[in-house]
Amino acid sequence: MYAGKILSWLGGRGPVLLVISICAGLPINPLVHFGYDLLPFSAFLLTLGSFLTASLAPSEAGIRLPLIAMVLAWVGVALPLAAAVLLSFLPLDPALRAGALLSLLAPPVGSAAAIAGMLGLRPRLALLVSIALTLLTPISIPCFATVLGLGVVFDMGALAIRLFSIIGAAGLVAALAIRFHRRLVPVLPDQRAATGIAVIGLIIVGLAASQGIQAQWTSDALRFDLMLAAAVASNFGLCALATLTFARLGLQTAGTIGLVSGNRNVTLVWAATSFGLPPLAEGYVAACVIPVLALPLIIKLCLRLPSFGRLIPQNG
Template sequence: MQIVGKLLSALGGQGPTLLVISLGAGLLIHPLADFGYELLPFSAFLLTLGSFLTAGLAPPETGIRLPLMALVLAWVGLVLPVAAAILLSFLPLDPSLRAGVLLSLLAPPVGSAAAIAGMLGLRPRLALLVSIALTLLAPISIPCFAAALGLGIEFNMAALAIRLFSIIGAAGLVAFLAVRFHRKLLSVLPDQGAATGVAVIGLIIVGLATSQGIRTHWMSNALRFDAMFAAAVVTNFGLCGLATLTFARLGSQTAGTIGLVSGNRNVILVWAAAGFGLPPLAEGYVAASVIPVLVLPILIKLWLRRSSFSRFIPQNLRPRETAG
């Protein structure tokens, strides 16, 4: 059993790299993409369980009070979608593409938000609370917002609500028991890294599964998909940066966590809620939105590593900035 614990810890430690590898492997090897697609329903449980475990084994976090939670929930679940709807109303976008962009922002944060926060040294418990709260509200908030914004998309939220509550309930129960009896499970769950490793397995499955849709949309119209991919990257990274700067006064860890849950949305959930019946442009944008979610952790890791390393470089050896 110790081998399992060591493997999970290794997966958690190399999570950002493995997410990118899984996406590339699915694009290059078709059977792997098909295999991931078959396991996609199970990945939701692993992502949620890994997030619960990561938050449960994380060091204590101070300052998670009701005013902070209300502020973050309002920002992620209300301010950003409304602001995006207002902004997009002035842009000459195809209605289907507009629907895809807005749907990606109506989605709650990814189920693995707490695990990703753990990978990046942010606040897993804050990320978990925001992610779970908005996910539980999704069966009401998504169809209401979609109707108010005139997206013209039908949702089967009743069936999805039952599935969401079942997944969250089962994952929460398993995580509670694992944390409660952690001393007896040290060989399987030795540390927080192993807990993150559980979510990494789920993210690897997502990377493999979504590569199938990405390849299909890219082959049907490469130029159009590249444009949607660029828009998805700008939206994801832009919202992460905007939220981090907006809440910088709350400290780098809190601001970074709010940035994480602002940009990284569970677009697969919205896709499933629509019965996989989105218009082609909207579906293509949703597929493209998965890529920055999987790539962001390694980019942040590389940036943090570069920032830490640069402090040890003598001033006279650092690259000089040139004017103009």
């Protein structure tokens, strides 16, 4: 009973806790090491929490193949190619350009469905898009990187095994949990408790990411501040662009597409290179973690503004 209440509490306060986690890790080194040691387990928690959140969410009308195909094409193809064209006109260091493009080649975060649940969006749509693009990652990222001439070497074989193992294990546990949900009600009483599982994984990511963020900021504060500004603008800008582009589909659907457009699993791309990115590219990827964790809180606050709600139809 207490476990269920704790998970529900975590799920209800997820957006605030994610920001606190990354801030807490900066001054407290033991928390950083604790998070870093648990980082492999966090991927399982994120995926499991997303599966459970989507499974326990209210039914979502209108999730048909044309909608899924459109969102996959938008997130997985249109945005990376548009960014590549745009960045080709900017005088950027090749390593920084590679980092920026890799952040957009990454699939949506594994916790996308759980974050959608926190924000009252469409967890099942977010789950389908994030899982589909994640499973395509071992093929899509090397192909795009070659076409775009990023000059980055990937260890996609090992990553593919890891991804399929995490998604398979999380999917199996989630299926068993839903099958025997009546017996697990004290631990998993509702959708908010399922989201709480993913929040634990995100808190671990926030604590672990503090180490890389602190290292990058210490080595060159001004450079990292500029990369952070660019990462924030890219993340929030893509979220807003997608939400407005698909506004005719209603706030829930458009907001979900915005969420998966801006919230990318940059640490997955970093792992795909065996953590061997050039320093500039690594710095940009580290900067991208901050808006990923801060985005849910900012969206939550924006959704409370009457002026924001009037911009987009509420149906859908």
